[in-house]
Amino acid sequence: MREEQGQQPPSSISITKGKAWIFGDNINTDIIIPFRFKSRTNDPYEMAKYAMYGYDPNFHKKISKDDIIVAGRNFGGGSSREQAPVALKYAGISAVVAESFARIFYRNSFTIGLPALEIPAIKDKVKQGDELSIDIAKFIVQNLRTKETFKAQVVPKFMRQMLLEGGLVEYYKKYKQFPWIQT
Amino acid sequence: MAGEIFIVDVDLAMAQDSTGPLAIRSLNEMDIDKIYDPSKVLLVIDHTFPAADEKVANLHHLMRDFASNHSCMLVEGSISHQYILEYLASPGMMILGADSHTCQAGCVGAFATGIGSTEIAAVWATGQLWLRVPESIKIKLSGNFDKGVFARDLILHYIGEVGEDGANYKSLEWKFSNDYTKKKFSMDSRACISNASMECGAKISVFPIDEITTKYLNENPRSYNNSNNTDNNMQVRIDVQPGDSAQYKDEFEIQCDKVEPQVSGPDNVDKVHSVDELTNLEIDQAFIGSSTNGRIEDLEVAAHILKGRKVHKNTRCVVTPASVKVYEEAIKRRYVEIYLESGAVFTNATCGACVGTHLGALGENEICISSSSRNFVGRMGALSSKVYLASPATVAASAIEGRIADPRRYFQSR
Numbered sequence: 001m002r003e004e005q006g007q008q009p010p011s012s013i014s015i016t017k018g019k020a021w022i023f024g025d026n027i028n029t030d031i032i033i034p035f036r037f038k039s040r041t042n043d044p045y046e047m048a049k050y051a052m053y054g055y056d057p058n059f060h061k062k063i064s065k066d067d068i069i070v071a072g073r074n075f076g077g078g079s080s081r082e083q084a085p086v087a088l089k090y091a092g093i094s095a096v097v098a099e100s101f102a103r104i105f106y107r108n109s110f111t112i113g114l115p116a117l118e119i120p121a122i123k124d125k126v127k128q129g130d131e132l133s134i135d136i137a138k139f140i141v142q143n144l145r146t147k148e149t150f151k152a153q154v155v156p157k158f159m160r161q162m163l164l165e166g167g168l169v170e171y172y173k174k175y176k177q178f179p180w181i182q183t
Numbered sequence: 184m185a186g187e188i189f190i191v192d193v194d195l196a197m198a199q200d201s202t203g204p205l206a207i208r209s210l211n212e213m214d215i216d217k218i219y220d221p222s223k224v225l226l227v228i229d230h231t232f233p234a235a236d237e238k239v240a241n242l243h244h245l246m247r248d249f250a251s252n253h254s255c256m257l258v259e260g261s262i263s264h265q266y267i268l269e270y271l272a273s274p275g276m277m278i279l280g281a282d283s284h285t286c287q288a289g290c291v292g293a294f295a296t297g298i299g300s301t302e303i304a305a306v307w308a309t310g311q312l313w314l315r316v317p318e319s320i321k322i323k324l325s326g327n328f329d330k331g332v333f334a335r336d337l338i339l340h341y342i343g344e345v346g347e348d349g350a351n352y353k354s355l356e357w358k359f360s361n362d363y364t365k366k367k368f369s370m371d372s373r374a375c376i377s378n379a380s381m382e383c384g385a386k387i388s389v390f391p392i393d394e395i396t397t398k399y400l401n402e403n404p405r406s407y408n409n410s411n412n413t414d415n416n417m418q419v420r421i422d423v424q425p426g427d428s429a430q431y432k433d434e435f436e437i438q439c440d441k442v443e444p445q446v447s448g449p450d451n452v453d454k455v456h457s458v459d460e461l462t463n464l465e466i467d468q469a470f471i472g473s474s475t476n477g478r479i480e481d482l483e484v485a486a487h488i489l490k491g492r493k494v495h496k497n498t499r500c501v502v503t504p505a506s507v508k509v510y511e512e513a514i515k516r517r518y519v520e521i522y523l524e525s526g527a528v529f530t531n532a533t534c535g536a537c538v539g540t541h542l543g544a545l546g547e548n549e550i551c552i553s554s555s556s557r558n559f560v561g562r563m564g565a566l567s568s569k570v571y572l573a574s575p576a577t578v579a580a581s582a583i584e585g586r587i588a589d590p591r592r593y594f595q596s597r
Contacts, residue, residue, distance in 0.1 A: 026347050030559035035538040039201040040238040042208050055562045074348035082299035103352050108299035161518040168301050172213045180313040
C-alpha cells in the first residue's frame with residue numbers, strides 16, 4: 001500500500017466480490033491496529049500499513065483488493081478506535097462478515113463505509129480462500145464455491161444509506177445533513 | 184423501550200489525542216467550521232502525554248489549535264475519564280466520548296458511552312446523535328470483600344463469568360442489597376467497575392445515585408477553569424432511578440465475600456483465574472495506573488504494600504496516577520516517597536504504559552502484571568509480550584516478589 005495523497009477513498013459499490021480470510025472469535029481492535037501506530041498518524045493510507053498487525057504484520061501485503069474478512073463472535077472488541085475499520089478499508093478489505101460485532105466497531109464500520117454484516121455461524125460456512133459475493137444494498141452474502149446464500153442482520157435504513165454512500169463524511173458531503181435526521 | 188432508536192441531545196462530547204485528530208479531519212472533510220456548542224466540547228491530551236515523539240507532538244498541536252480556534256475545553260495531562268469524573272460528570276448527563284472507557288461516568292449515574300471519531304465530530308457539529316436503547320442487566324451486590332480483595336477483582340470475576348461480549352450492547356445496572364455493602368463501594372471503586380465494564384462490551388454501566396454520589400459531588404464541585412469557556416452548564420443533577428416497570432434481560436447476584444483476588448490473561452480479559460493458579464509466574468514489569476485503577480484509593484493500596492519493602496531486583500515497577508488531582512494528592516499524602524524508596528518509578532498522569540507507547544512499553548517475550556484496562560496481544564508493546572490484569576494490590580505484591588503474588592498476606596496485621 002503506497003501513500004497516495006489526494007487519492008479518492010476506495011469507492012463503495014452495492015456488489016462486492018472477494019476472497020475470504022477466516023478469523024476466530026474476539027478479534028479486538030488492538031489486533032486490528034495497535035495503538036502505537038494509529039496514534040502517530042492521521043493518514044488512512046498510513047493506517048492501512050498496520051491492518052491486522054497483531055495477527056500478522058504483513059497482512060496488508062498478503063491481501064488482494066476487495067478481499068473479505070470472515071470472523072467469529074465479537075469482532076472489533078475493545079477500543080473505540082475508528083482507525084480499526086479505516087485501516088481495513090484502506091488496506092483493500094471490502095467487507096467484514098462476522099457472527100457478531102462489538103458495539104463501537106459496528107457503528108464505526110457504517111460510519112466510515114466499511115460493510116459489516118452479522119451472520120450467525122458464518123465461520124462454519126466459509127473456508128479460507130472461498131470467493132464471496134456480497135450485495136451491500138440487500139445485505140446478502142453468497143459463497144460462490146458452495147452457492148449457499150446468507151442473509152445478514154437487518155439494520156435501520158439510514159445506516160444502510162450511509163454505507164451505500166461510502167460513510168458519514170461522503171453522505172454529509174452529498175446531502176449536507178446527517179442521515180439519522182430523516183428518522 | 185429497549186431496541187428503539189432515538190436522537191439524543193448530548194451534554195458533553197469528548198475526544199482524546201488518539202481519536203480527536205481523526206474527528207478534526209472528518210469535520211474538515213465535511214467542510215464544517217462551526218461547533219454547535221463549544222461549552223459541551225472537551226478535548227483531552229492524555230494518551231501519550233507529554234508527547235513521546237515528533238509525530239505525536241504534531242497531532243497534539245492540531246488539537247490545541249482546534250480547541251483554541253473553537254473556544255472549547257482543552258485538558259492536558261489528566262486521563263479524560265478521571266477528569267470528567269472529578270470536574271464535569273453529573274447524574275442524568277448524556278456524555279459521549281471518542282474513547283471506549285467513557286462508560287466510566289456511569290459511576291455517578293450519567294448515561295456515558297464510547298463512540299468513534301467521525302460520530303463525535305457530528306456531535307460537535309449538531310449537539311446530537313442517534314442511540315439505540317440498550318437492554319439492561321441487573322447485578323445485585325451483597326456482603327463485603329475480604330482484606331486484600333477489591334472492586335477490580337469483582338469486575339474481573341464478573342467478566343470471567345459472562346465473557347468479553349457478555350454485556351455487548353447492554354446496560355449494566357449495579358444494585359446494593361443493603362447499606363452495609365453500599366458503604367463499602369467508594370466513588371473510586373464504582374469508577375473502576377463502571378470503567379472496566381467495557382471489557383464485557385457494556386454500553387453503559389450505572390451505579391445508583393445515593394448519598395455516596397451526593398457526597399462526592401459536593402466535595403468535588405463541577406467546574407471547568409478555562410477562561411475560554413464562558414457558558415458551562417455542568418451543574419445539572421437529575422435523580423435517575425429505574426421505574427417500577429423496568430425490565431431486565433438478566434439478573435445476577437454477587438456475594439463480595441466470596442470473591443478472591445483475580446488475575447486475567449494473557450491476551451483476553453475474560454480469561455480470568457484466581458491468583459493462586461498463577462502465583463509462580465515470574466514477571467518483568469508491574470504497572471499500577473490507567474483510568475481503570477489509577478485513582479487515589481489505588482495509589483493508597485500500592486503505598487500500603489510497598490512501604491518499607493523493595494521492588495524485586497528482576498522487576499520494574501511503574502506507578503502512574505490517572506489525573507493531576509490524584510498526582511497532587513499522592514504527593515500530599517507522601518506516597519511518592521514510599522514508591523521511590525521501594526525502587527518504583529512514579530510518572531506524570533497519562534494513559535502511558537496501558538497503551539504501550541511510552542513510560543513502560545514491553546519488549547519481546549516480556550511479562551507484565553498490570554492494573555490497567557486490557558491485556559490484548561501487543562497492547563503494551565511487543566506482540567510476543569504478555570499482560571496479566573489484576574487489582575493494584577495484586578500488582579504491588581507481585582512487584583515485591585518478582586512473580587505473580589497473592590496480596591492478602593500484605594493485609595494481615597504486622
